[in-house]
Amino acid sequence: MTDRRSATLHGYGRLPWTDLTAALSGVSTAWADYDGFHIGACPAKAPPYTHLWAWADGWLLRARIDGTCAIAGILETGGSAPAGLIALRSEPVRYLTRAAHTWPTTEKRVGRLSPEVAGQHVTLYEVDGEHPLTFVRLEG
Template identity: 45%
Template sequence: MTGTGNGDGVGTHGECRLAAYGRIGWAELAEIVGDAQCAWADYTGFHIGSLPAQAPPYTHLWAWTGSWLLRARVDGQEAIVGLLQPDGDGPADTDGDAHAAGTAPPVAGRHPARQPVRFVRYTAQTWPDAEKRVGPLHRDLTGRPVELFQISGERPVTFVRLVQRLAETRSSEGQIP
């Protein structure tokens, strides 16, 4: 992805909640993600759409809605998962996925540990047409506006969301199913 902060290289600072799920199985991740939009790469390219049935062979998956952003560090059929709730930041929840105020989606009836964190939000764009690091990209995947929420600290992490929801897009197939 390419981009800058607010147009002059400086991001927007804010506070939010980080829900730490820790290591969970792929089925548990599916409970959290539901029908949220996801982004991941695999051997056939870069994809945006519903959560894949099996964990992708690459290292990360991102998911988002109007009310939260999720980052999963994939490890086999498990993932280390964090969910960021920007406390009213971002677009209105139009996906019907809102959870009770101050809560993250539960997994197997339990709620994750939550903590307040500070973030820096940057705007960026998905890769340009000529980018081939993750295989040929479908035209609907290129040059899309995204928001990056960067959490600093001992273990810095970045959460990603497209500014506008896409239909399922698979780069290797060259079409939207």
């Protein structure tokens, strides 16, 4: 765990999935679906599970999936949030980072895990406060 750092949290509210995928073109994402846990390009259709995470230099995104829409937030840690999304609200926040790992290949709660996603190093960005949030970034 590291000391608290400053960032800007942007809230985007409810977005059509097509708007989210357009903004995340070329960005690494992580999500689960009926075929397991995945890391790669943002899927064209909203996955049937609960969340998608994305990361790039200077920002991280967390999206709660709700049918064909997503409720998105971006933690801007030193770069600019992706173009094409308009924040409804922005505020300064403090966050901590923690080292973690994706599930091992023996874990079955999200289906089969390929060696490319199992046991990978990740950093968790934890924003505390009245409504705590965790953002995820794959390292490596």
